[in-house]
C-alpha cells in the first residue's frame with residue numbers, strides 16, 4: 001500500500017489590502033502571506049477499493065465530499081486513469097474557519113501528495129491552476145514561500161529572505177464566514193496602492209507592513225476580536241493583527257520566551273486557543 005503523511009501548515013496575512021470588487025463578486029487583493037509552524041497532519045493512502053474517503057473527526061469539519069480535501073483528490077482523479085481508491089485522514093490542529101487557511105492548506109497538500117503518489121507529474125503551475133478552483137488561498141500553499149499575493153490571491157511573487165519571527169496565534173472561539181466578511185466590506189474609492197518593501201531586516205520591519213482591510217468588518221460583528229488584538233499589544237507584542245477574515249489574531253515577538261509567556265497567559269486568563277509558533 002502506497003501512502004504519504006504530510007504536514008499542512010497554517011498561514012497568516014502580514015498585509016491584506018482590498019483593491020476592488022470584481023464583476024464575479026470576488027475581490028482583487030494585494031497581500032503578504034506567510035506560512036507558520038502550526039500544521040494539520042494529512043495521511044493519504046492508495047487503496048484497492050475505488051472511491052475517495054476523507055475522515056477528520058473534528059467538530060465543524062465535514063467528512064466525505066463536503067471536505068475540501070475530498071474535492072482536491074477528486075479533481076486529480078478526474079485527470080488520471082487510476083482505478084483504485086484514495087483514503088485521506090486529517091489530524092486537525094489548525095483552528096477551523098479562523099483566518100488561518102487550514103482547509104486550503106489541507107487541499108493544497110492533497111493535490112501535491114496525490115500528484116506524487118499517482119505519478120501524475122503535474123507541474124507546480126498546473127497544480128496552482130487546479131487549486132484556485134477549490135479556494136483562493138490554495139495556490140499559496142502549493143507555492144510554499146512567503147509571497148506577495150495579487151489577483152484574488154493566486155498571482156504569487158516570492159519574498160525572499162524573510163526574517164524568522166516568533167508568532168503568537170490566538171483565537172477567541174468565534175467562527176467567521178469569509179464570504180460574509182467580503183460581502184459586508186465598505187470599499188473606499190481609489191485608495192493609493194501601498195508600497196510593499198522587498199526586504200525585511202527583523203521583526204520591526206515586518207511590523208511596518210501590518211495592516212488588514214477586513215478588520216473593521218469582523219470587529220463590528222465580533223468586538224472580542226478587537227479586544228484580543230489590543231490585549232496582545234498591551235502584553236508586549238511588537239505588533240498584532242487579525243489574520244485573513246479572522247477571528248484569529250496574531251502577534252509578533254522578538255524572542256521565544258516572551259511569545260510563550262503571552263500564549264500561556266491568553267490560555268490561562270482568557271481560556272482561549274493560543275500557541276507560540278515560528279514562521280516557516
Ligand SMILES: C[C@](O)(CO)[C@H](O)COP(=O)(O)OP(=O)(O)OC[C@H]1O[C@@H](n2ccc(N)nc2=O)[C@H](O)[C@@H]1O
Nearest residue numbers: 025026027104135136137138152153178179182244245
Ligand atoms: C481571507 C483570505 O483567507 C486571505 O488570505 C482569502 O482572501 C480567502 O481565501 P479562501 O477562504 O480560500 O477563499 P474562497 O474559499 O475562494 O472564497 C470564500 C469567499 O470569500 C470571498 N472572496 C474570497 C477571495 C477574494 N479574493 N475575494 C472574495 O470576495 C468570496 O465571496 C468567496 O465566496
Ligand SMILES: Nc1ncnc2c1ncn2[C@@H]1O[C@H](COP(=O)(O)OP(=O)(O)OP(=O)(O)O)[C@@H](O)[C@H]1O
Nearest residue numbers: 060067068096097098099100101102103106178244
Ligand atoms: N479540511 C478542512 N479543514 C477545515 N475546514 C474545512 C475543511 N473542509 C471543509 N471545511 C469547511 O470550510 C470552512 C472554512 O474552513 P477553514 O478552516 O479553511 O477556514 P479559514 O481558516 O477561515 O480559511 P481562510 O483563511 O482561507 O478564509 C469550515 O466551516 C469547514 O466546515
